[in-house]
Amino acid sequence: MYILDTKLKDNKIMTIGLTEIYGIGSKISFKICKKLGLSKNITADQVSKNHLSSLDYILNKEYKLKVSNELKKIESFRLQKLISIKSSRGLRRVKGLPVRGQRTHTNAKTAKKHKFH
Structure with a gap:
């Protein structure tokens, strides 16, 4: 189904x-x-x-829910906006680093895995 x-x-x-x-x-x-x-x-x-x-x-x-492809498209536009205005969150996402202040000395494997292309 x-x-x-x-x-x-x-x-x-x-x-x-x-x-x-x-x-x-x-x-x-x-x-x-x-x-x-x-x-x-x-x-x-x-x-x-x-x-x-x-x-x-x-x-x-x-409920007026945005689901599936529509929601993915909105999230993609939001991330592209962060990158285009060169905010610290956008730049860190492009580099594959943690976005929300986590340490990078020993961790950050998950952030590198979810690197935005």
């Missing part, structure tokens, strides 16, 4: 499956399932087509 360009596994519980969509966490997925009237133990393959259309309506109209 595909929801917002994300493939959900059929045997996964719906509240946990919704968290696989980029931009939806556990709290929001519980709220969405509660609003749809889904039980806690329902799996993705047991959800009806009506619930799926309601899910799309809830995400777009009621």
Whole structure:
């Protein structure tokens, strides 16, 4: 089953499956399932087509969530802006260094792994 360009596994519980969509966490997925009237133990393959259309309506109209590709695009623009104005956060991200004041003497492996290209 595909929801917002994300493939959900059929045997996964719906509240946990919704968290696989980029931009939806556990709290929001519980709220969405509660609003749809889904039980806690329902799996993705047991959800009806009506619930799926309601899910799309809830995400777009009621919660006005930016999810998946739209959210990734917004984050990319935000990072490009930091780099273009040459802020310290943008420059450190380009160099692959920690952005928020962490030490670099022995650590910073994660920051180098997430280096912005």
